[in-house]
Every structure is written in C-alpha cells, then in structure tokens.
Amino acid sequence: MAKSSADDKELRIACEAAMEGGNQKIALSIRALKSRGFWGKSARPSRHHMSKPRVIVVTTTYPSKGRSSQPLLHVLKYSSGGVLEPAKLYKLKHLSKVEVLQNDATIFTMGFDNLRSQSVAPPQWTMRDIDDRNRLLLCILNTCKEILGRLPKVVGIDIVELALWAKENTPTASTTQVTPQDGPSVYVPAFIEDDSKVTVEKDLVSQAEEEDMEALLGTYVMGIGEAEAFSERLKRELLALEAANVHALLESEPLIEEVLQGLDVAISRVDDMDEWLSIFNLKLRHMREDISSIESRNNGLETQSVNAKSLVEELDKLLKRLRVPKEHVASLTGGSFDDAHMIKNIDACEWLSSATRALEAPSLDPCYGNMRAVTEKCSELENLKTTFVRLASEFLRNYFSSLVDFMISDKSYFSQRGQLKRPDHADLRYKCRTYARLLLHLKSLDKNCLGPLRKAYCLSLNLLLRREAREFANELRASTKASRNPTIWLESSFSSSQAANNVDTSNVSDAYSKMLTIFIPLLVDESSFFAHFMCFEVPTLVTPNVPGGKGNGSIENNVNDDEDLGIMDIDENDEPVSNTMELDSLNEALQELLDGIQEDFYAVVDWASKIDPLRCISMHGITERYISGQKADAAGFVRRLLDDLGARISMQFGKFVDEACHQLERSERNVRPVGILHCIPRFAVLATRMEQYIQGHSRDLVDQAYTKIINAMFDNLERVAQSDPKNSDIILLENYANFQTSLYDLANTVTSLQKFYHRASESYDQACLRHVRMIISTQFEKLFQFDQKIENLLYTIIPGDIPFQLGASKMDLRKTLRASLNGIDKSIFTMQKRLQKSLNSDELLPSLWARCKKDFIDRYESFVKNVVKVYPTEPIPSVDDMKRNFANVANFS
Structure with a gap:
C-alpha cells in the first residue's frame, strides 16, 4: 500500500513555512482534491467542476493569557512556482455538518454555519483512499470533542465502523492517541468508544437477570439424574x-x-x-345515479357562470384599455406647445406610451391580438403617435431656429469694441429645458424622430457659437497691445542688447489663455447639455477643472455662473448606459454642433506666434494643461480641438526653430572665421528666455528645439573651422569654451542642456590637445621625433643594439639635444608667446599654458626614460630641471 501523505514530513515542513505562524501547532497535514459540489448529490464532480490539488492542515493555537486554544482548518494551494500558499482558513467551532457521499466513500463535504451565502454549495474534498479520509475525519472529530466539547453532525458514515477502523489502526486500546509504525498519531475519539459500548450493552441482558436465570435453572434441574428420565416425565404430564x-x-x-x-x-x-x-342497495344505486346527473348539470351551469363573470371582467379591462380620453386626443392633435399646454401634452404622451405598451405583449394576451377592436385601437394609437411626433418635431425645429436668430440679431450678446463679452447661454438652456421631458417622450414614441431634431439644433447653435467665437477672438486681438518681438535671434545684425531688453509679450499668451478659459468650459458644457438634452445614452459628463471658471456678463465683471447646465433632474432614476454606437453618434452630432469654431482659435494662435514666437512655449503648456483636464468621453470634439491647437502651436514654434537655424547658416556663411561666432552667446540669451516661458508639459517642445538649434550651431561651427585649417582648433576651442561659459548656469538646472554642455566640453578638450601639440611640435619637433624613433625601435630591437642603428646613434642623440635644448628658456618663452598670439581671448591663456606645460613634461618624461634605457651613459637634463625652466619662464613672463 502506498504511503499516505499524512506521513510526509516534507509536506508538514512546507505547511509550517506557508502558514508562517509561530502560535499554531499542526495536528495533521494531508493532501486532497477540491471540486465544487452540491448538498445531497452523491454524483462525482462533473467536467465543469475540475478538481484542484489542495493541502488540508488541522492546527490548534497555543493557549494565551485569558484565551483558550482554538482549532483551525487551513486550506493551502500551490502557486505557479509550486510553492504552498494560504487559500482558505476555517474555524472548526463553526463546523456544523460532515457528509460522505454514498457512491464514493472517499468524497465528503464540510458545512460551516458562518458562511455568508448558504445557498452556495460547499466544496467537495476527495481523498486518496478511505484510510486517508478516516484519518482526517478522526482528527477533526477528536479535536472538536477535546477542545470544543461538542461534535458536528456526521452523515453517510457509520460511527461504529469509524471506531473499529481506529482500533484496528491503533496498537493499544487503552490510550486515545497511538503512533503506528507507518504513520502519524491516530486519534480515537472518546465519544466513539462510548457509543460502541452502549450499543453492545443494549443487545445483552443485565448481569442480575443472568444470575436469576441461572438460579432458576439450577433449582428446576435439581433431583434429575438423566435427561431421558426427565423427558419421560414431561410426556406423562x-x-x-x-x-x-x-x-x-x-x-x-x-x-x-x-x-x-x-x-x-x-x-x-x-x-x-x-x-x-340488497333491496336498499339497489335503490341507493339508482338514487346515486340521479344525484350524479344533477351534480354534473349543476357543475356545468356553475362553470358557465364563472366563465361568463371572468369574461365580463376581462372585457371591462380591455374596454378600459381601448378607451381614449378626449382631453388626451385634443392635446395630441392640437399642436399647441406653449408653456400653458406643456403639462397636458406631457400627460398625453405618458398616457399614449402606457396605452401602447398595454396593447402589446406581454401586457396583453396574444390571443387578443387578432380581435378587430384591438387592431382598430392599435391603428388609432399609431395615428395619434405619428401626428403628435410630426407636430412636436416641426415645432421644436422652428423653436431652436427662432431662439438662435433672436440671440444673433441682438448685438449685446457678443463682444463689442472695447468690451469683451463672455458668452451667456443660461437663458437659452433654460428655455430649452422646458421641452426636455417632451424630447424624452418623443424618443420613447419614435426614436427615429430625434435625428432630424438633433441636426436642426446643431445647425442653429453652430451659427451662434461661431459668431460668439469670432467676435470674441477679434476683440481679444484688437484689445491686446503688444509690440512684435524680432525673430532674428541668431543673426549677426541682431545685438545681444536687443535680446536682453526686449519688450514684455506676456499679454499675448494671457490672451490665448483667456480664449481657452472662456470657450473650452463653454464647449464642454454645450457638449454635456446637448448629450442629455437630446437623450443620448452616454455617461454623465464632468466639466474639467481648469483655471478661470465659468461666468456671465462681461469679462471685467466676472460674475459666477450658477446656472444648472445639465438636465439630470428630468428623471433622476434613469441611469446612463454606456453604448459605443450611441457615443459615436453623439460625437458625429457634436462635430456638426462645434465645427468651424476651431478657425477662430487658430487665428489667435497664429496672431500670437507672429508677435512673439517664443510665446508658443507658454501657449503649448496652457493647452497641455487643458488637455489633461478633459476626462469626459462625450466631449471628444473638445479634446480633438485642443490636440489640434497643440499641434498648430508646435508647428508655429517649429517654423520659428527652422527659421532660426536658417538664420544661423546665413549669418555665419560670409563671416570671417576668427573669434566667437555670433550665434554662440546669443543662444544662451535665447535659452534663458525660453526657460522663462515653460509651463506645464511644454518641456519636450523646448528640449526638441534645443536639440535642433544646438546641433545646427555645432555643425555650422565645424564647417567654419574646416574652412580655415590653419586656425581650426583655435576657432573650435574658443567657441566651445564660450558655449560652456554662457550656458553654465542653465546646464546645472536643465537636464536636456547637460548633454550638449558635456559634448562641448569634450570637443573643447580635443581642440586644446591638438593646438597644444601643434605649439609644442613647432618648437621641439626634432626632440620628440627622435623619441618616437626610439619608441618604434624598442618594439623590434633590444635597447643595446639601438645606438648602432642608422639615425639613432649617440652622435645623433647629442645633435638632437644641442639643437632642441640649448637656450631652453628662450624656446619655452617663444612657445608661450606663440600660444598667446594665437588666441583671441586672453582668458583662455592660463588654462591652455597649463595644458601645454603638462603635455610637454609628460612627453619629455617619456623621452628621458627611453634615453636612460637605450643610452645609459649619455648625460641629459632631468625632468625636474625642465620643470624649473618652465617655472623660471613663467616668473619671467
């Protein structure tokens, strides 16, 4: 027989690690299969209820101060990595029932009285064999008996059989817990032993009765010698x-x-x-037949009476449904939709909707559908519905057009010369809300009628919105006074003083912000109002939280708009349903409602970018902040408008950057390649100005501009340097040094400029190294050429043979030393003067001279090492002597 999982010590250790609790003692750990089952069903789990491997662990907590031990049942599952982890935890004090399936004794269920939903069947637990099942059940029952003092209800298993199995698997019956050789401790509950004893005692007589019977038999047999004589005696008697x-x-x-x-x-x-x-029975049979005949006739009459009564009741109900009140007919066909008649019209619509539903299944039995009265009444209701929908639709189309025409004809609604006017649609929405419930009923009566109504509303309101935006944008530009900033930032003709003392153009971006502050919430509100007013089944819109809230009247007054823009009070129980097709239809309608208004926004952007292209940075940040505030799905047009505005601002700023790059190429094309290029110091002024305008999410826009302009500057600098090979390194190191100096403060705070700062630093170091090498080679070329010759020979020849090579003899060494080192102080002084003369800026001279001195000393030290290695007997000035010569020249100069 296979070893039980209850004896697996590794499993017990894994369970202890999974529970991670030091206050629990494991009584039993065993593997099982979990599947979903039902109470009272003995069938095995179906394919839809797949078994899952689990580990069941019975534990008891150590008693603490003031609290007794508690039995717990842990269910552990295997994670994706095969590691046990907790899945369920049950308290055995809530265990109320244990049921074993009849057709499979290895499957059982456990019911707990504290489950939230008792209607959900508890899981089925499948054990490997009956022995594993008995071990687990015995452990659970014994734990409940000893700690809780009670037992759960056990169904489907004989307690006596369970006790016998426990005794067979227990070496000694005197103790409750035994330890077999091949398994863990097996608990024999005391209650099982008690029940078995009681059962046996009921089948036997008591000891007193047994003693009385023995005494009686002993007395009766007394005096009888043989059984045959006793039998003869009984026969005679x-x-x-x-x-x-x-x-x-x-x-x-x-x-x-x-x-x-x-x-x-x-x-x-x-x-x-x-x-x-017999005579009476015959008469009674005839009488019974007469009574049965009378009862059958009476039952038929009673049935007819009941049916007639029910028929009358049904006909009365049907007639009540078929009756059309005259006042509703007058309202539905009258065509009057003023405020005084709207309540009657709404009541008539509600009655018409309910009457139509009452004549349809399932409200009306299908058997009535072919009745002539029902078909005629349905036709009459359909005519009433068609007439009312036609009249109401025609009225609403004319009403929308008349409202907008009235507002357009009144100039006080729009911005005028010298006064910016915030669009005020409170009165328009108030008047429209009067017919909001009417639109709901029109949708319930005929959903197709809303299409033309939505289109008419969009076309009418679109004229008003475009007029308001155009007048506002025109007056906004006219009232904003700002001088145009020069866009020739990187041209040679543009002085740095002009850039430093440029005029303040913040009112340009403020004007653009004001345009968004006024119209973006207005457009979102209009989208929200239109979605609910025209009965679109979409989620509730939320007005974005952006600076510059809504207001009525003039901009200067800034009166808050407390008007309720939604119509959710029409039917607060109606919950909006998210519908993709409905949302697409809404966005198409909003396109018609708001199309064309974007041109006025574009005009403001183009106007602002012409005055000061750098203001595109702040306008882009303002636009991004509004985009991040748009969350409502039904305001898709507003989000697209903001995205288009951001793209147009980026395009205008891109044009400015491209023009700056072209200016850079034109301005430096004919400049003599000497000294600092004009674009290098001016870029620092431009970058400082751009950093002042960054708002919100416009960091990427500025970083891209930095990359494009700096790459163009560096490419142009390389071209200018290549045009003058003699002074190329001087041009490079001076310009790169100036770039680092002018951008030092910005590079410490702007991450995108740091990489260009490091790039300029590397290019500066390379140019310095090349120029210093050139200065040194001009004065000491023979010395270091001889050193290079020795260095090359050391790769192939031993040091002792080098003095015998052509051009590397000791005589050649002495000639080189005399030619290069005689009058060393004068040579060093000449080298210093040549370096100073080559530079246009004396600020770079100390650092370049330090580099020159260091490079010379390093190369001379290498020369000394090679000479000592190849010509050990030849005298040569030491490195310290050379350092002192440089120090004397520095002091002398």
Whole structure:
C-alpha cells in the first residue's frame, strides 16, 4: 500500500513555512482534491467542476493569557512556482455538518454555519483512499470533542465502523492517541468508544437477570439424574393435561347445543337482513345515479357562470384599455406647445406610451391580438403617435431656429469694441429645458424622430457659437497691445542688447489663455447639455477643472455662473448606459454642433506666434494643461480641438526653430572665421528666455528645439573651422569654451542642456590637445621625433643594439639635444608667446599654458626614460630641471 501523505514530513515542513505562524501547532497535514459540489448529490464532480490539488492542515493555537486554544482548518494551494500558499482558513467551532457521499466513500463535504451565502454549495474534498479520509475525519472529530466539547453532525458514515477502523489502526486500546509504525498519531475519539459500548450493552441482558436465570435453572434441574428420565416425565404430564381437557369438553355438551341453536337463529336473521340490504342497495344505486346527473348539470351551469363573470371582467379591462380620453386626443392633435399646454401634452404622451405598451405583449394576451377592436385601437394609437411626433418635431425645429436668430440679431450678446463679452447661454438652456421631458417622450414614441431634431439644433447653435467665437477672438486681438518681438535671434545684425531688453509679450499668451478659459468650459458644457438634452445614452459628463471658471456678463465683471447646465433632474432614476454606437453618434452630432469654431482659435494662435514666437512655449503648456483636464468621453470634439491647437502651436514654434537655424547658416556663411561666432552667446540669451516661458508639459517642445538649434550651431561651427585649417582648433576651442561659459548656469538646472554642455566640453578638450601639440611640435619637433624613433625601435630591437642603428646613434642623440635644448628658456618663452598670439581671448591663456606645460613634461618624461634605457651613459637634463625652466619662464613672463 502506498504511503499516505499524512506521513510526509516534507509536506508538514512546507505547511509550517506557508502558514508562517509561530502560535499554531499542526495536528495533521494531508493532501486532497477540491471540486465544487452540491448538498445531497452523491454524483462525482462533473467536467465543469475540475478538481484542484489542495493541502488540508488541522492546527490548534497555543493557549494565551485569558484565551483558550482554538482549532483551525487551513486550506493551502500551490502557486505557479509550486510553492504552498494560504487559500482558505476555517474555524472548526463553526463546523456544523460532515457528509460522505454514498457512491464514493472517499468524497465528503464540510458545512460551516458562518458562511455568508448558504445557498452556495460547499466544496467537495476527495481523498486518496478511505484510510486517508478516516484519518482526517478522526482528527477533526477528536479535536472538536477535546477542545470544543461538542461534535458536528456526521452523515453517510457509520460511527461504529469509524471506531473499529481506529482500533484496528491503533496498537493499544487503552490510550486515545497511538503512533503506528507507518504513520502519524491516530486519534480515537472518546465519544466513539462510548457509543460502541452502549450499543453492545443494549443487545445483552443485565448481569442480575443472568444470575436469576441461572438460579432458576439450577433449582428446576435439581433431583434429575438423566435427561431421558426427565423427558419421560414431561410426556406423562402432557398426556394427563390433554385427558383433563377432553373430559372438561364432554361435561360442557348441553351448553354447546344451546350455543348452536342460538347460532342458527342468528343466521336466519342475517339472511333476512341481507335481502333487505340488497333491496336498499339497489335503490341507493339508482338514487346515486340521479344525484350524479344533477351534480354534473349543476357543475356545468356553475362553470358557465364563472366563465361568463371572468369574461365580463376581462372585457371591462380591455374596454378600459381601448378607451381614449378626449382631453388626451385634443392635446395630441392640437399642436399647441406653449408653456400653458406643456403639462397636458406631457400627460398625453405618458398616457399614449402606457396605452401602447398595454396593447402589446406581454401586457396583453396574444390571443387578443387578432380581435378587430384591438387592431382598430392599435391603428388609432399609431395615428395619434405619428401626428403628435410630426407636430412636436416641426415645432421644436422652428423653436431652436427662432431662439438662435433672436440671440444673433441682438448685438449685446457678443463682444463689442472695447468690451469683451463672455458668452451667456443660461437663458437659452433654460428655455430649452422646458421641452426636455417632451424630447424624452418623443424618443420613447419614435426614436427615429430625434435625428432630424438633433441636426436642426446643431445647425442653429453652430451659427451662434461661431459668431460668439469670432467676435470674441477679434476683440481679444484688437484689445491686446503688444509690440512684435524680432525673430532674428541668431543673426549677426541682431545685438545681444536687443535680446536682453526686449519688450514684455506676456499679454499675448494671457490672451490665448483667456480664449481657452472662456470657450473650452463653454464647449464642454454645450457638449454635456446637448448629450442629455437630446437623450443620448452616454455617461454623465464632468466639466474639467481648469483655471478661470465659468461666468456671465462681461469679462471685467466676472460674475459666477450658477446656472444648472445639465438636465439630470428630468428623471433622476434613469441611469446612463454606456453604448459605443450611441457615443459615436453623439460625437458625429457634436462635430456638426462645434465645427468651424476651431478657425477662430487658430487665428489667435497664429496672431500670437507672429508677435512673439517664443510665446508658443507658454501657449503649448496652457493647452497641455487643458488637455489633461478633459476626462469626459462625450466631449471628444473638445479634446480633438485642443490636440489640434497643440499641434498648430508646435508647428508655429517649429517654423520659428527652422527659421532660426536658417538664420544661423546665413549669418555665419560670409563671416570671417576668427573669434566667437555670433550665434554662440546669443543662444544662451535665447535659452534663458525660453526657460522663462515653460509651463506645464511644454518641456519636450523646448528640449526638441534645443536639440535642433544646438546641433545646427555645432555643425555650422565645424564647417567654419574646416574652412580655415590653419586656425581650426583655435576657432573650435574658443567657441566651445564660450558655449560652456554662457550656458553654465542653465546646464546645472536643465537636464536636456547637460548633454550638449558635456559634448562641448569634450570637443573643447580635443581642440586644446591638438593646438597644444601643434605649439609644442613647432618648437621641439626634432626632440620628440627622435623619441618616437626610439619608441618604434624598442618594439623590434633590444635597447643595446639601438645606438648602432642608422639615425639613432649617440652622435645623433647629442645633435638632437644641442639643437632642441640649448637656450631652453628662450624656446619655452617663444612657445608661450606663440600660444598667446594665437588666441583671441586672453582668458583662455592660463588654462591652455597649463595644458601645454603638462603635455610637454609628460612627453619629455617619456623621452628621458627611453634615453636612460637605450643610452645609459649619455648625460641629459632631468625632468625636474625642465620643470624649473618652465617655472623660471613663467616668473619671467
């Protein structure tokens, strides 16, 4: 037999690690399969209820101060990595029932009385075999008995069999817990032992009764020697008793005769009674047939009466449904939609909707559908619905157009010269809300009628919105006074003082912000109002939280708009349903409602970018902030408008950057390649100005501009340097040094400029190294050429053979030393003057001279090492002597 998982020590260790609790003691850990089952069903789990491997662990907590031990049932599952982890935790004090399936004794369920939903069937637990099941159940029952003092209800298993199994698997019956050789401790509950004893005692007599029977038998048998004599005695006594009975019968013969006569008389009377009963039975049968016939006729009449009554009631109900009130007919066909008649019209619509539903299934039985009265009434209701929908649609189309025409004809609604006017649609929405409930009923009566109404509303309101935006944008530009900033930032003709003292153009971006502050919330509100007013089944829109809230009247007054823009009070119980097709239809309608208004926004952007292209940075940040505030799905047009504005601002700023790059190429094309290029110091002024304008999310826009302009500057600098090979390194190191100096403060705070700062630093170091090498080679070319020759020979020849090579003899060394090192102080002084003369800026001279000195000393130190290695006997000035010569020249200069 396979070893049980209850004996697996590794499993017990894994369970202890999974529970991570030091206050629990494991009584039993065993593997099982979990599947979903149902109470009372003995079938095995179906394919839809797949078994899952689990580990069941029975634990008890250590008693703490003031609290007793508690039994717990842990269910552990395997994670994706095969590691046990907690899945469920049950308290055994809530265990109320344990049921074993009839057709499979290895499957059982456990019911707990604290589950939230008792209607959900508890899981089924499948054990490997009956022994594993008995071990688990015995452990659970024994734990409940010992700690809780009670037992759960056990169904489908015999307690006696469970006790016998426990005794068979327990070496000694005197103790409750035993330890078999091949498994863990097996608990034999005391309650099982008690029940088994009671059952046995009920089948046996008591000891006192047994003693009485033995004494009686002993007394009766006393004096009898053999069984045969006892048998003969009993036979004789039996014969004597039979003879006595026969004698008694013979003595009672007269009494028997008298009894027989009485019986004959009774039989004759019974025969007479039988004849009378036959006659009565015949009469009763005929009477029963008559009664049955009468009852059948009465039942038929009663059924007819009940059916007639029910028919009358149904006809009354049907007639009530078919009746059309005259006042509703007048309202539905009258065509009057002023405020005084709207309540009657709404009541008529509600009645028409309910009457139509009442004549449709399932409200009306389908058997009535073919009745002439029902078909005629349905036709009449359809005519009423068609007439009312046509009249109401025509009225609303004219009403929308008249409202907008009235507002357009009144110039006080729009911005005028010298006064910016915030669009005020509160009165328009208030008047439209009067017919909001009417639109709901029109949708319920005929959903197709909303299409033309939505289109008419969009076309009418679109004229008003475009007029308001155009007048506002024109007056906004006219009232904003700002001088145009020069866009020739990187041209040579543009002085740095002009850039430093440029005029303030913040009112340009403020004007753009004001345009968004006024119209973006207005457009979102219009989208929200339109979505609910025209009965679109979309989620509720939320007005974005952006600077510059809504207001009525003029901009200067800034009166808050407390008007309720939604119509959710029409039917607060109606919950909006998210519908993709409905949302697409809404966005198409909003396109018609707001199309064309974007041109006025574009005009403001183009106007602002012409005045100061750098203001595109702040306008882009303002636009991004509004985009991040748009969350409502039904305001898709507003989000697209903001995205288009951001793209147009980026395009205008891109044009400025491209023009700056072209200016850079034109301005430096004919400049003499000497000194600092004009674009290098001016870029620092431009970058400082751009950093001042960054708002919100416009960091990427500025970083892209930095990348494009700086790459163009560096490329142009390389071209200028290549045009003058003699002074190329001077041009490069001076310009890169100036770039680092002018951008030092910005590079410490702007991450995107740091990489260009490091790039300029590397290019500066390379140019310095090349120029210093050139200065040194001009004065000490022969010395370091001889050093290079020795260095090359050391790769192939040993040091002792080098003095015998052509051009590397000791005589050649002495000639080189005399030619290069005689008058070393004068040579160093000449080298310093040549370096100073080559530079246009004296600020770079100390650092370049330090580089020159260091590079010379490093190369001379290498020369000394090679000479000592190849010509050990030849005298040569030391490195320290050379350092002192440089120090004397520096002091002298």
